[in-house]
Amino acid sequence: MSKQVQETAKSHGDDWLSQVIGHDKDKGNIQNWRARDTLPQALLLAGPRGVGKATLAKAAALQLSETNQRADAGNLDTAVHDAPDVWHGTPANTKMESVRNELFPFLRNAPFVGPRAVVVLEDADAYLTSRQPATGNALLKSLEEPRQRIHFIITASRPDALLPTIT
DSSP: OOHHHHHHHHHHHHHHHHTSOSOHHHHHHHHHHHHHTOOOSEEEEEOOTTSSHHHHHHHHHHHHHTOOOOGGGSOHHHHHHHOTTEEEEOTTTOSHHHIIIIIHHHHHHOOSSSSOEEEEETTGGGTSSTTSHHHHHHHHHHHHSOOTTEEEEEEESOGGGSOTTTO
């Protein structure tokens, strides 16, 4: 990554998290882990629907990936979609075929631009469950043994519904 891109990413990376309302403890932890380069390989953000878990996860993914997605350049969803080092999974795009054709190649090759890549698994309690074992089992190896510089942020309203090895 060029020095200019690194400087721009660092100067704008925190802007996304600062725009998230609430979650001060989680935001502080993420910023501290990043500053000390002690990021956990996976984070589980659990809580009731509508409290902003997905917003926090996407903002954190942009900050952690440091891929020059400026907070003042558009909305959060667009920035996540355009960030080369962020893969955003939802119940709609985490079917087995998408995991094989999109996520696994991303995991093999990322990060592309920044120092790390981030996979956001939004509403994971809808697809990483014992009721849908194929997708969950396919993701388990990646979650349990991620490559260096690959981080997962998982959101769930019902963490008890997740596969036991995830929680």
